[in-house]
Amino acid sequence: xAKRKTLAGFKGNTREMEVEVPDGEPEIWGxxxxxxxxxxxxxxxxxxxxxxxxxxxxxxxxxxxxLHGRMLRAPAAGGTLKALDLSAAEIAPGVRYAKAVVRPGVxxxxxxxxxxxxxxxxxxxxxxxxxxxxxxxxPGRAVATLEDAAAEGAPSVHxxxxxxxxxxxRGSGEKGDPAPAFEAAEKAMEKADLVLERVYRTQVQVHTPxxxxxxxxxxxxxxxVTVWASTQGTFSVRDGIAGALxxxxxxxxxxxxxxxxxxxxxxxxxxxxSGFALEAARAAxxxxxxxxxxxxxxxxxxxxxxxxxxxxxxxxxxxxxxTFLAYTARIxxxxxxxxxxxGAANPMIYDLGRTAKEEISVCTHAGPQTAxxxxxxxxxxxxxxxxxxxxxxxxGIDPLDLxxxxxxxxxxxxxxxxxxxxxxxxxxxxxKPGEGPGPLKRGVGVASGTWxxxxxxxxxxEITVHRDGGVDVRNGAQDIGTGTRTVMAVVAAxxxxxxxxxLRIHLGDTTWPAGPGSGxxxxxxxxxxxxxxxxxxxxxxxxxxxxxxxxRAWAAACARMEEESRTFLGKPAAYFxxxxxxxxxxxxxxxxxxxxxxxxxxxxxxxxxxxGRAIDRLTAESQVIGAVIQGISYALFEDRRLDRxxxxxxxxxxxxxxxxxxxxxxxxxxxxxxxxxxxxxxxxSGLGEPPAxxxxxxxxxxxxxxxxxxxxxxPITPARVLAALAEAKAAKKGGR
Amino acid sequence: xxxxxxxxxxxxxxxxxxxxGAAAIPAVAxxxxxxxxxxxxxxxxxxxxxxxxxxxxxxAVNLEPRATLLDALRGxxxxxxxxxxxxxxxxxxxAVLLDGVPASSCMVLALDxxxxxxxxxxxxxxxxxxxxPLQEAFVREDALQCGFCTPxxxxxxxxxxxxxxxxxxxxxxxxxxxxxxxxxxxxRIVKACRSAAAAMKGGR
Numbered sequence: 042x043a044k045r046k047t048l049a050g051f052k053g054n055t056r057e058m059e060v061e062v063p064d065g066e067p068e069i070w071g072x073x074x075x076x077x078x079x080x081x082x083x084x085x086x087x088x089x090x091x092x093x094x095x096x097x098x099x100x101x102x103x104x105x106x107x108l109h110g111r112m113l114r115a116p117a118a119g120g121t122l123k124a125l126d127l128s129a130a131e132i133a134p135g136v137r138y139a140k141a142v143v144r145p146g147v148x149x150x151x152x153x154x155x156x157x158x159x160x161x162x163x164x165x166x167x168x169x170x171x172x173x174x175x176x177x178x179x180p181g182r183a184v185a186t187l188e189d190a191a192a193e194g195a196p197s198v199h200x201x202x203x204x205x206x207x208x209x210x211r212g213s214g215e216k217g218d219p220a221p222a223f224e225a226a227e228k229a230m231e232k233a234d235l236v237l238e239r240v241y242r243t244q245v246q247v248h249t250p251x252x253x254x255x256x257x258x259x260x261x262x263x264x265x266v267t268v269w270a271s272t273q274g275t276f277s278v279r280d281g282i283a284g285a286l287x288x289x290x291x292x293x294x295x296x297x298x299x300x301x302x303x304x305x306x307x308x309x310x311x312x313x314x315s316g317f318a319l320e321a322a323r324a325a326x327x328x329x330x331x332x333x334x335x336x337x338x339x340x341x342x343x344x345x346x347x348x349x350x351x352x353x354x355x356x357x358x359x360x361x362x363x364t365f366l367a368y369t370a371r372i373x374x375x376x377x378x379x380x381x382x383x384g385a386a387n388p389m390i391y392d393l394g395r396t397a398k399e400e401i402s403v404c405t406h407a408g409p410q411t412a413x414x415x416x417x418x419x420x421x422x423x424x425x426x427x428x429x430x431x432x433x434x435x436x437g438i439d440p441l442d443l444x445x446x447x448x449x450x451x452x453x454x455x456x457x458x459x460x461x462x463x464x465x466x467x468x469x470x471x472x473k474p475g476e477g478p479g480p481l482k483r484g485v486g487v488a489s490g491t492w493x494x495x496x497x498x499x500x501x502x503e504i505t506v507h508r509d510g511g512v513d514v515r516n517g518a519q520d521i522g523t524g525t526r527t528v529m530a531v532v533a534a535x536x537x538x539x540x541x542x543x544l545r546i547h548l549g550d551t552t553w554p555a556g557p558g559s560g561x562x563x564x565x566x567x568x569x570x571x572x573x574x575x576x577x578x579x580x581x582x583x584x585x586x587x588x589x590x591x592x593r594a595w596a597a598a599c600a601r602m603e604e605e606s607r608t609f610l611g612k613p614a615a616y617f618x619x620x621x622x623x624x625x626x627x628x629x630x631x632x633x634x635x636x637x638x639x640x641x642x643x644x645x646x647x648x649x650x651x652x653g654r655a656i657d658r659l660t661a662e663s664q665v666i667g668a669v670i671q672g673i674s675y676a677l678f679e680d681r682r683l684d685r686x687x688x689x690x691x692x693x694x695x696x697x698x699x700x701x702x703x704x705x706x707x708x709x710x711x712x713x714x715x716x717x718x719x720x721x722x723x724x725x726s727g728l729g730e731p732p733a734x735x736x737x738x739x740x741x742x743x744x745x746x747x748x749x750x751x752x753x754x755x756p757i758t759p760a761r762v763l764a765a766l767a768e769a770k771a772a773k774k775g776g777r
Numbered sequence: 778x779x780x781x782x783x784x785x786x787x788x789x790x791x792x793x794x795x796x797x798g799a800a801a802i803p804a805v806a807x808x809x810x811x812x813x814x815x816x817x818x819x820x821x822x823x824x825x826x827x828x829x830x831x832x833x834x835x836x837a838v839n840l841e842p843r844a845t846l847l848d849a850l851r852g853x854x855x856x857x858x859x860x861x862x863x864x865x866x867x868x869x870x871x872a873v874l875l876d877g878v879p880a881s882s883c884m885v886l887a888l889d890x891x892x893x894x895x896x897x898x899x900x901x902x903x904x905x906x907x908x909x910p911l912q913e914a915f916v917r918e919d920a921l922q923c924g925f926c927t928p929x930x931x932x933x934x935x936x937x938x939x940x941x942x943x944x945x946x947x948x949x950x951x952x953x954x955x956x957x958x959x960x961x962x963x964x965r966i967v968k969a970c971r972s973a974a975a976a977m978k979g980g981r
Contacts, residue, residue, distance in 0.1 A: 088916035091924030092931055093908055094858020094898035101857035165841070251862045251870060251925040251959050301860070301925030302959050338863055522923025522960055659919040663965065667922055670961030695867040695957060703953040703963045 047071040049620040049719040051651075054451060058719050063614040067577040070654065070724050072717035078535045079723075080715075082659040085527040086546060087299065087520070096299045099271040100335050102257045108137055109164045110321045110334040113174050114343065115154040118406035118688035119183030119196065122147045126175040127157055133173055135166030138324045142316065149178060150198055150378035151314065151408050152689050153343030158320035160332055183406040183688035187352060187375050190405045198378050198404040205404040207380045222397035226356075226367040229395040233358030233366050235435055241355065241424040242754040243385075243737075245375065245681035246348040247341075248413055249700055252301020254312040254345055255335030258282070258325040265292040266322060271335075273303040273521050274558030278318065279551045281310020285319035286326060290551075297519040297549035304671075305412035306346035307521075308560050312336065313411035314344030314377075339693025346411030347681055349374040349383035349402070353424035357393070359432055363443045368393035370424070372400045377407035386421030390491050391429065391447040406688040412560055414668070415730035418490060419675060419737055423755060426488035426738030430745065434474065440742065441466055441487055453489060453625040456649040456714055460487070463647045463710060464629035475749020475769070480637045483644070485629060486742025490734025492624040494616070494653075494720045495727050496566030501554035501612040504533065504575040506583060508605055510596035512537065514575075515547040516568055518556025523729055524660030528565045529572045531657050532723065536576035538589030554610070562727025569656060570721040575611025582607065619720035624731045626650040626714075628669065630739040634747040636766060639759030641744055643673050643705075646736065649712040653726030658713060665711035665732040672736020674701035677756050820888070827891045831856065832900030842888050847871045849887035850897060858898035858928040862957075869956030872929040872936075873897050879936035881955070898928035901935055911935055914973035915966070922960035929956050934970040943974055 042061045048071035049058040055072045062069070070076065090096040115122070127139040138160035147154075156176060161167035184190040184198070190205040197203050230236055250271075256278070257269040266286065270278045275295045283293045300307070311318035317334050325332040336345060351374040358366045374383030383402040429447075433440040441461055448454055461467070469485040477483055505513040514533050520526045526546040534541045547553060557567045580589055583598045631645040646669050655661040678699045682691045692698045711732075717724040737755060745751050750765035821842035829836050829846075831854060838853050847864075850856045850873070859882055862870035866884040873882045874896035882890075901909040911934050914920070921927040930953065937944055937952035944952065949967045958966070 084916045085919060085921075087924075088919070088921060089908060089912070091921050091927050092912040092915040093902055094856075094928040094931075096924055097857065098860075098925065100860065101851070103852075103855065103857075165843075249959055251860070251868070251923070251957070299924060302923040304959075338865075522925075524922075663919050663922055663960075663962065666964055667961030670963065671959075694865055695863040696865070700957060700959065701961075701963075702957055703950045703966070706961075706963045709964055 045069060047719050048073045049717050051452060051455065051714065051716045054455065058618070058620065060617045060719055062617055066613065067573060067722050069719060069722050071719070076535055078531050078541065079656055080654065080658060083527060083531055083541050083657045085524050085660055086530050086541060087526055091299070098252055098299050098301050099255050099257060099269045099297070100252050100301070102269045102333070104257065104259060104331040107257070107331040107333050108160050108162055108328065109167045110158060110160040110324055110332045111167055111171060112155050112315060112317050112320065113157040113159060113171055114340065115149045115152055115156055115178070116176060117149060117178050117180070118152040120149050120178045120181030122149060122156070123179045124175070124177040125156060129173040129175070130159060130170040133166070133170040135162040136170045137161060137328055139170070142320060148200060151406055153314065153340060153408060155315050155317070158317070158324060160324045160328065185405055185407065185683040185685050185688040187350060187373060187403050189685065190375065190403045191373065198406055199380065207402045207404065208400055219397055219399040223369055226369045226395040226397040229367040230356070230358030234361045235432070236356065236358045237431060237435060238354070238356045239428055239431060240753060241353045241427055243351045243420040243423055244679065244755050245350045246413065246675055246679050247681045247698060248304045248306040248346055249341070249698070250302030250304060250306065253336040253338065253341045254307060256318045256321055257331060257333045258322045259331040260326050260329055265294065266326065268293060268295045268322070270295050270297055270318065271300045271307060272297055273307040273519065273560060275517055275519050275549055275551050276555055277308060277558055278310045281319060282322045285322055295551045300519060300521050303521050303559065304414045305416065305560065308412060308558050312344050313346035314408045338695065342681065342690055342693050342698060344408050346409060346413070347377070348413035348420070349376045349410035351383065351385040351420040351424070353385055353387055355387070355424060355428045357428060357432055359436065361436060363436055363438050363446050365392065365394040365447060367395040369397040372398065373403055375405045375407065376402045376410040377405055379409045380404060382410045384417045385424060386417040387424040389421060389425060390489055391444070392449050393447065407683055414671065414733040415492060418734040419672065422488055422490055422734045423737045423741060426735070427741050427753065430742045431751065439470060444487065444489065450621060450625045452621055452651050452714070452716055453627060456625060456627045456651070459712060459714070460627055460629045460647050460649040463712070464631060464645065466629065474746050477747065480635055482634050482636055482747040483631065484634070484743045484745065484747025485631045486739045486744070486746055487627060487629050488735040488738030488742060489627040490731055492562060492731035492734065494566070494619050494624065494718065495561040495563040496570065496616055496721050497557065497563060498613045498615050500556045500567045500571045501610055502568060502571035502575045503554050503608060503610055504579050505606050505608045506579050506599060508599055508602045510599040512539070512544050513547060514544055514572060515553040516556040517551045517553040518564060518568065519549045519559060521559045523564065523664060524657060525564050525568060527660050528569055528656045532569050532572045533576045536573060536580055536589065538591055538595055540592065543592060562729040562731065564727070565656065566653070566721060566725050566727050569723050569725050570613045571611040573611065573722055574613055575609045578609040578611065582609065613721065616721050617719065620716060620718040624651050624726055626731050626735060628735040628739045630736070630743045632740060632743040632747055634744055634762060636748055639762035641677055641757055641762060643707045643740060645707050647710045647712065648732055649714050650732045651714045651716050652728045653718045654715055654724040655713045656723065656725055661713055661728055662711040664728045666709045668732035669709050669736050670701055670706050671733060673706065673740065675755065676737035676740040680756050825888065827888060829887065829890055829895060830893070831895045832897060838887065840887050842886065844887045845883050846873070846885040846887045846890045847882040850882060856897050856899055860925055860928060862925070869933060870926050870929040872932040872956065874932060874936055877936065877939050879933045898932050901931065909935065910976045911938070911970065911973040914969040914976065918965045918969040918972060920962050920965040920969035922962055926956060926958040930958065930966050934973070937970065938974055938977065942978060944971065946971065
């Protein structure tokens with residue numbers, strides 16, 4: 042390790058930092074680094090393949106002799122499996138494989154539970170065979186909602202472990218019992234001028250990647266298998282299938298050249314609520330033929346994972362001047378059948394005095410929660426930012442001023458200023474909540490988010506330089522549409538003095554060096570520094586002391602190589618101290634609410650986002666814009682609903698489950714707030730998740746400003762807006 | 778029972794519709810009123826040979842009448858640009874141009890597309906393989922992320938520009954209202970479409 046100095050921070054707020062850097066690491070690109078390609082707007086390197094339809098996704102793979110597999114799924118929720126008879130399906134035309142994956146007596150935890158895996162020679166015959174399977178279920182009561190599942194005498198989702206409440210003892214930052222923290226917070230609240238208690242609720246959200254989960258598995262002559270997978274984790278698919286087939290990992294080759302969206306639900310070997318990929322692999326090996334299994338849209342809703350619901354009971358005590366003395370949150374949420382994972386990131390970010398928190402997961406007869414773009418955060422930010430707004434309103438303090446007061450991040454303070462200027466905060470907030478002219482009322486709201494520096498020293502990037510000057514950059518991880526390939530190309534081009542188009546970036550093949558699963562926004566900040574390291578090695582070896590000037594200089598130096606090609610590895614040994622420990626972002630939303638119909642339209646969003654150093658401005662902005670749109674969709678439309686009596690899915694399509702379309706989306710201003718954060722040699726962070734956090738909170742607060750009515754439950758539907766307006770009107774009449 | 782319209786009679790009428798084009802309505806009426814079987818043979822349920830004209834070339838296919846145009850394109854024709862996402866006409870990922878007009882190919886029977894000019898995203902590029910100005914604009918503006926909705930988006934935009942070479946942002950959003958994107962690329966698609974329109978007007 043060596044101590045190195047670097048200039049860290051952001052425009053107008055830089056400082057020299059001394060950081061411990063492992064030996065062999067290149068110079069840190071500090072705030073004052075003079076870079077040629079990094080930070081420019083570079084079109085993504087696989088853009089043409091995607092725009093012309095040439096890009097091949099797992100769903101597009103067609104192999105000679107390929108068979109089609111699908112899981113037979115439980116048609117009900119609750120109860121136990123009494124009988125499973127596949128005999129009629131087995132002898133149906135074209136059927137090649139029919140195998141139960143559960144035994145009678147199994148508890149039907151959720152609609153869509155895996156029962157049997159079938160393979161046939163065409164999709165039509167597969168469908169016909171599935172209809173011939175006889176499933177007999179001893180019916181049992183099912184619970185679909187948090188209220189029903191938490192009620193006294195509710196049927197247990199896991200009858201062998203009674204009750205549906207899990208994790209009651211988990212408190213925020215405290216080991217074990219959260220009760221002492223709650224007691225201390227309550228005590229602190231005794232001195233408060235104002236104590237507010239509010240309940241906020243959020244819905245279940247389904248990831249809805251356009252390409253569903255799926256694999257094509259081809260058994261090879263030598264006993265190995267090749268797997269095309271729509272995944273965020275090529276290596277987790279490899280390990281899962283190797284385990285199922287009892288093969289060593291290097292006998293399973295997983296390929297993911299392009300994939301059609303994941304957002305957290307494609308990190309495992311199959312899907313969060315199904316083992317379909319492992320069954321497809323077993324069937325392929327047994328049948329000695331390629332098997333394709335892509336989930337149907339309805340299956341995707343049932344077993345593809347979701348963002349859990351939340352019910353956040355917040356209590357806060359403040360002084361008149363806006364100082365928080367205490368803030369507590371009791372969180373309950375429905376993870377579906379898994380026994381945990383339904384938390385919410387509330388409290389966070391702000392100085393709220395004494396805090397306490399408990400998180401309880403309430404099991405329901407439903408498909409599983411799983412990681413979803415900033416797990417816990419969008420729902421937590423909706424609760425927290427609504428609560429802070431309500432406190433500001435009650436004290437007569439401008440909501441942005443209150444946030445500025447309790448904010449702990451220097452980056453966020455500057456972001457608040459920047460965003461307020463762009464949205465016209467002061468001007469807009471001159472109008473008191475609900476007092477603008479109607480019936481189309483306008484309002485602005487603000488909310489914040491945070492995320493973590495998640496780059497890790499756990500990837501190796503291989504760069505091969507050919508005598509003709511060609512450069513291949515390789516890693517086995519995947520580009521899930523975020524622009525990882527492009528980021529890697531930009532970094533290598535910067536170091537070698539080349540243009541982005543000169544490089545070939547190879548991703549998505551587990552026969553190449555190991556890389557991370559794309560979760561936690563870690564892919565680019567893990568691979569970026571590894572590319573840099575390998576490229577610096579290559580530059581030193583090929584160019585020596587000559588400057589990395591341009592393509593000609595590079596080609597001339599390569600031509601002098603003795604070998605046909607040379608290979609260089611980059612594997613950062615550690616990541617180091619960051620300028621600030623967390624990523625900051627804030628968003629300002631302007632909405633228009635029709636107070637006669639309750640319809641909310643988002644007019645404008647300004648998203649000010651710390652992204653460390655933006656490596657490619659174009660794809661970085663796209664990430665922010667896309668996250669905001671998902672946030673709008675979450676705030677206004679999406680709602681996974683189950684029938685309350687049977688816990689069966691009420692919609693398995695893209696009509697009943699509505700996501701934002703082109704006409705729902707305003708122009709979005711993505712303000713890339715670059716921070717040289719010194720956490721790695723590029724000073725870069727991940728960007729997939731952070732901008733997904735604040736949007737719903739900002740919209741909810743803007744709706745309040747427009748109408749004077751607080752909607753405390755997502756999605757903010759016209760019915761909820763009208764109900765809140767009626768409530769606000771009644772409260773006014775009541776003389777409150 | 779024998780005098781009422783059976784499923785078989787209806788299929789005969791429907792076949793006449795498929796074959797008859799402009800004579801569609803009289804053919805259906807005939808099926809309802811006449812007991813004597815029309816001369817048109819019954820199609821299906823087994824594979825039926827017919828021809829699809831895709832991206833300027835005729836392709837002989839042999840498909841069950843229930844096969845959708847999307848099945849035909851992605852299966853035997855190997856054109857996997859159009860994607861299957863919802864399979865129910867809700868998302869536009871499978872959009873193709875039928876005689877120049879965008880259509881969800883998952884909602885069209887392959888048999889019904891016989892005799893029509895079908896253009897997929899693969900057929901938009903020039904004969905030299907040079908990407909269509911729309912495709913170039915999508916890349917330039919970064920109007921795509923995972924790319925799974927992109928072929929449908931590009932195709933819908935191409936349909937729009939054929940009937941409206943200079944659309945406003947609002948008109949682009951309207952034209953795309955049947956297309957869904959989960960990554961959230963809409964604003965940049967609107968930009969790309971208008972940027973392509975400008976480029977095409979400039980004689981490109």
